Amino acid sequence: MGSIQTLNSLLVLLSPAVGGLALGYFGISSAFMLDVITAVVAILILDLIKIDKQQQPTTSGSVFADLWQGIRFTFDFGKNV
Numbered sequence: 001m002g003s004i005q006t007l008n009s010l011l012v013l014l015s016p017a018v019g020g021l022a023l024g025y026f027g028i029s030s031a032f033m034l035d036v037i038t039a040v041v042a043i044l045i046l047d048l049i050k051i052d053k054q055q056q057p058t059t060s061g062s063v064f065a066d067l068w069q070g071i072r073f074t075f076d077f078g079k080n081v
Contacts, residue, residue: 022031 022034
């Protein structure tokens with residue numbers, strides 16, 4: 001978990017600098033195209049992730065019954081501990 005936070009902090013620090021360099025060297029049009037290309041690459045990579053569908057839980061049939069069950073659980077939670 002710490003490595004993800006470290007990488008995120010590093011990217012937050014370096015991203016503006018890389019963007020400024022791209023803008024300085026290539027100009028606004030090419031820097032924007034670089035941004036579009038990297039966004040498309042990220043979308044394609046995210047598209048490869050497969051997520052299993054979750055089964056919908058069965059309900060008791062009534063919204064008010066579910067609400068009442070939640071209220072009872074909330075107030076009874078500390079009594080059995």
